[in-house]
Amino acid sequence: MTSEWTSSPREVLLSIDRDRPLRAQLERELRDAIRTGRLAPGQRLPSSRGLARDLGISRGLVTECYAQLRSEGYVVTRAGGDTRVSGDAGRSAAPAVVDAPRRRPRIDFRPGVPDLSSFPATEWSRAVQHVCRLLPVERHGYGDPAGSAVLRTVLAGYLGRVRAACAGAASTVICSGYQQGLYLTLHALAERGLRTVAVEDPGDAECRVLAAAVGLDAVPVPVDDDGIDVSALDATGARAVIVTPAHQSPTGVVLTPARRRALIAWAGARDGVIVEDDYDAEFRYDRSPVGALQGLAPERVVLLGSTSKSLAPALRLGWMLCPARLLDAVRERKRLVDRGAPAIDQEALAHLLDTGRYERHLRTVRRRYAQRRAALVEALNRHAPRVSLHGLAAGFHAVARLPDGLGENAVVAAAAERSIGLHGLNGFRAVSDPTAPARLVLGFGNVTVDDIHDGIATIADLLRPS
Ligand SMILES: Cc1ncc(COP(=O)(O)O)c(C=O)c1O
Known part of the structure; x- marks a missing residue:
């Protein structure tokens, strides 16, 4: 979650050597903390009074230091008097940690995921x-x-x-x-x-x-x-x-x-x-x-x-x-x-x-899963009648047995090309068996009724032998 103003770190760890000029040291410490990301954009700096008290220095010195950093663009001061790290303060030393982009399928029939909403x-x-x-x-x-x-x-x-x-x-x-x-x-x-x-x-x-x-x-x-x-x-x-x-x-x-x-x-x-x-x-x-x-x-x-x-x-x-x-x-x-x-x-x-609220909640979500289960049965009946579904008595996944001639990995890979997440039974075997009949484990817990119909329609031709 990002927001322009995050909550404040009221304290910040700075090391000051009292035998050297204090203001230059304080400025350098704060600049470094901002550049390396230790103080993130939007973070509130301690009040000048609080920081002066913590470091045992004069408040005026802290105020001057904040004014200098403001003029350099490292911090901004809001109407109420808060001093915060500015949104575009230059950071150089610390490489940003960025999650590798993950390609999530548009609709994912991953088993074991409940309705997160x-x-x-x-x-x-x-x-x-x-x-x-x-x-x-x-x-x-x-x-x-x-x-x-x-x-x-x-x-x-x-x-x-x-x-x-x-x-x-x-x-x-x-x-x-x-x-x-x-x-x-x-x-x-x-x-x-x-x-x-x-x-x-x-x-x-x-x-x-x-x-x-x-x-x-x-x-x-x-x-x-x-x-x-x-x-x-x-x-x-x-x-x-x-x-x-x-x-x-x-x-x-x-x-x-x-x-x-x-x-x-x-x-x-x-x-x-x-x-x-x-x-x-x-x-x-x-x-x-x-x-x-x-x-x-x-x-x-x-x-x-x-x-x-x-x-x-x-x-x-x-x-x-x-x-x-x-x-x-x-x-x-x-x-x-x-x-x-x-x-x-x-x-x-x-x-x-x-x-009794836990059980009331269970009754509500059970109805929702029952609707999704019915949607999956209906969508497969309509688009891929030769696929049979098993293991539907409970839970929110079922096993789809694919018609002869279809390869499990090939169907999974082709569906991924269309941004539909499918998961083969082979991934659950102690030893993967490429010769085993093709099966999919279709999770429907976290897929809406509309997405179930849309997802199955999108891959319908992959589920029929040519
Ligand atoms: C077979 C099985 N049992 C139980 C769970 C629940 O695990 P946990 O309670 O650790 O989230 C999972 C989770 O996916 C599972 O795959």
């Missing part, structure tokens, strides 16, 4: 204000690294009611989104001596990277139309697995009841741990979502949830329900990493949950 900013800021008014002063210090007792209690009640989870405040840990929850879990597992963790294939590439980062080998296990293949999982010999049962990322398959039972039996037989990414559970369209696996085997399952899809990724708030045997390690790691999630945000989330 739907963040309930007014509700959130009201909740923050409410918390700031009422939070006792002693809670402004460091809290329990596992999270606010209020949020853990409210959340445990919510997860028990809505996800049929077996939840209590004591087993709940608040983390910075799913990603940190996964890191804390994998770290705890590695500490307990585990060397491998099984992951879904195709699946989330990031969890393979995270596993490697804590020294675990990620072993891919195939996913079919029923979800993860539990016999193949058993054959790996791994004693931990990361799964997305509510809406598999990226195939969109919902783990069938038989597979759920088999997975829990596997964990019992292997003394294993299931890491349940409760991905997209909030957004089931055809019926209520199935309960979390964690509710069936709380001592075998770590449940990970997040506000990234329900509110916004920018909040970086998530939760974990931990089996007793991992709880201490997770909590201690959380303390070491960041001493706990931000207290005010935690209380604000607790307030939204407690007042």
Whole structure:
């Protein structure tokens, strides 16, 4: 965000040698700070009185110095008396840091991105204000690294009611989104001596990277139309697995009841741990979502949830329900990493949950995603009827199976030429397979109904075999 006048830095670090002429030094220090960008255009300089006091020099000397810099064009003085760095002050030494221009597609069907415009900013800021008014002063210090007792209690009640989870405040840990929850879990597992963790294939590439980062080998296990293949999982010999049962990322398959039972039996037989990414559970369209696996085997399952899809990724708030045997390690790691999630945000989330506003918001965005989902189905039916869509029961992405004869990479590249962002399933495979049937993972969470129609119409000919 740029503005002509930024907020003021009331203090500025200047070094003055009292044995040398003060005014020349002060001018030089300020010029250098402006040239190198340490003082940015629009920034307010300290008042002459304040700077004189801080440096222990006379106010007149500072006023003269500001007048000199004004005459050289480095600073301007506004009617109210503010002295600020002028917009076009010459900077030379510091090269400007400029983001490389990124070519964003005009319409991007990137999966995993929620409707960013739907963040309930007014509700959130009201909740923050409410918390700031009422939070006792002693809670402004460091809290329990596992999270606010209020949020853990409210959340445990919510997860028990809505996800049929077996939840209590004591087993709940608040983390910075799913990603940190996964890191804390994998770290705890590695500490307990585990060397491998099984992951879904195709699946989330990031969890393979995270596993490697804590020294675990990620072993891919195939996913079919029923979800993860539990016999193949058993054959790996791994004693931990990361799964997305509510809406598999990226195939969109919902783990069938038989597979759920088999997975829990596997964990019992292997003394294993299931890491349940409760991905997209909030957004089931055809019926209520199935309960979390964690509710069936709380001592075998770590449940990970997040506000990234329900509110916004920018909040970086998530939760974990931990089996007793991992709880201490997770909590201690959380303390070491960041001493706990931000207290005010935690209380604000607790307030939204407690007042029912969180669920009201979910109902609103669920309707919006349902409209976008319907638009995608309609647009493909109209423009590319030979493309079949799968994995639409929940969430805001689906897998499009392209007709024989079409190449996944070729379609993605040709669409990019028309500024339409498409994403192939190959990017989610443990090992890219150019011979695999062509599939696209179409995210529609952050694409409006009009853009869905426009985007599919723009690439319609690419989705038909010639
Ligand atoms: C498979 C999966 N699970 C969960 C998440 C949410 O992650 P976080 O809560 O860290 O934003 C994502 C984000 O895209 C994801 O791809």
